[in-house]
Amino acid sequence: MAVLELPRAYPSTADEVREFTDWLVGAEPPTDDAGRLELIQTLEILKSAAAAVQVRATAEYAASVANPRKAAKEIARARHESPHQAARLVGVARCLAEEMPHTLAALTKGETSEFRSSVMVRETALLTRENRALVDSExxxxxxxxxxxxxAREAKKIGFRLEPGLAYKRAQAAQVERRVTIRPAPDCMTVLTAVLPVAEGVAVYAALTRAADTAAIDPEDGRGKGQVMADTLRERVLGSSEPVPVEVQLVITDTAMTGHSQEPAHVNGFGPIPAPLARQLADPPDEHATRWIRRLWAAPETGQLIQMESRNRIFPAGLRKFVIARDQYCVTPWCGAPIRQIDHVVAAAAGGRTCADNAQGLCQACNLAKET
Known part of the structure; x- marks a missing residue:
């Protein structure tokens, strides 16, 4: 049985899609479990079909705009995404619409998801157009x-079979991309990621595993395997298990610092942290810990930092640090990337001052797009 009675005419214009969305949101949901499951399945198909229509529209729009940077910027606004993510979405859309008809057909019919379609594009990114078409058809x-x-696994296997030499060259070239990154994790933890060649990565993990297995023999240790591996990594990288000197930039209100409020603080390069942890960082219980705390005071009512100004056209180091601490992330809507450049809101050439009120933190891509 039908879960929802669809409108007689299918939406074909943007206004009709909005009307259909309003109808869908206001429609009475089923009251039995079987109906709810059928609705969930139907909506998943609808999501995939909508993604396929969006792919075609994105590809056609991008093909009609001469400036790829402008196309990505406008798609970013339309999809509420960062410009970097929008550029990726444009690339995926053009590949699906112009080179992978079977994958796009599966997406249109709801047989696969938008994410899995993007995986198909990602895993065939460096294949020739002809071989990408073969992966798509197979x-x-x-x-x-x-x-x-x-x-991902099947697309990779087919690609390796079609272009084994390319796979080897990619593996060799990828070694220059080795890197270490960090990102916030829940509960004020961090995820430290190292991208290494396969042999070296396996060797590092094996060494940490051996250390954990050895520690597990000691019944008085009390740590789990994961804890021992994390502690071993820290000790071997830092060269000691003792606390190390660090500089931490805390953006914190005076009331939170004194314990009269619980307003969260912000650690530059990480994100928000609870007030008790901020106070602990500023005044560590370990007397041997060495930390240089740069306290950046924020007004408790607004969270804004105090004013800073310079007569230079280029933002000096102190004012640059101030703006990064104030804005924290790229101010472009839906971007949220780390700040890389400090920009005048009103250009210096137009009389804009080099001051905090006329400064904004942007990622490199957004600043270049703005200047373009």
Whole structure:
């Protein structure tokens, strides 16, 4: 049985899509479990079909705009995404619409998801156009029932078979991309990631595993395997298990610092942290810990920092640090990337002052897009 009675005419224009969305949101949901499950399945198909329509529209729009940077910027606004993510979405859309008809057909029919379609594009990114089409024709009709990992694995296998030399060259070239990154994790923890060549990465993990297995023999240790591996990594990287000197920039209100409020603080390069942890960082219980705390005081009512100004056209180091601490992330809507450049809101050439009120933190891509 039908879960919802669809309108007689299918939406074809933007206004009709909005009307259909309003109808869908206001429609009475089913009252039985079987109906709810059917509705969930139907909506998943609808999401995939909508993504396919969006792919075609994105590809056609991007093809009609001469400036790729402008196209990405406008798509970013339309999809409420960062310019960097929008540029990726434009690339995926053009590949699906112009080079991978079987994958796009599966997406249109709801047999696969938008994410799995992007995985198909990602795993065939460096193949020739002809071989990408072969992967699409072989795997595209089989996407129904394949999960995220299976799609990536199968696309990789076919690509390796078609261009084994390219796979080897990619593995060799990828070694220059080795890197270490950090990102926030829940509960004020961090995720430290190292991208290494396969042999070296496996060797590092094996060494940490051996250390954990050895520690597990000691019944008085009390730590779990994961804890020992994390502690060993820290000790071997820092060269000691003792606390190390660090500089921490805390953006914190005076009332939170004195314990009269619980307003969260902000650690530059990490994000928000609870007030008790901020106070602990500023006044560590370990007397041997060495920390240089740069306290950046914020007004408790607004969270704004105090004013700073310079007569230079280029933002000096102190004012630059101030703006980064104040804005924290790229101010472009939906971007949220780390700040890389400090920009005049009103250009210096137009009389804009080099001061905090006329400064904004932007990522490099957004600043270049703004200047363009």
């Amino acid at each position: 795997l595209g009709p089989r996407l129904a029932g394949l999960g995220n990992a299976a799609v």
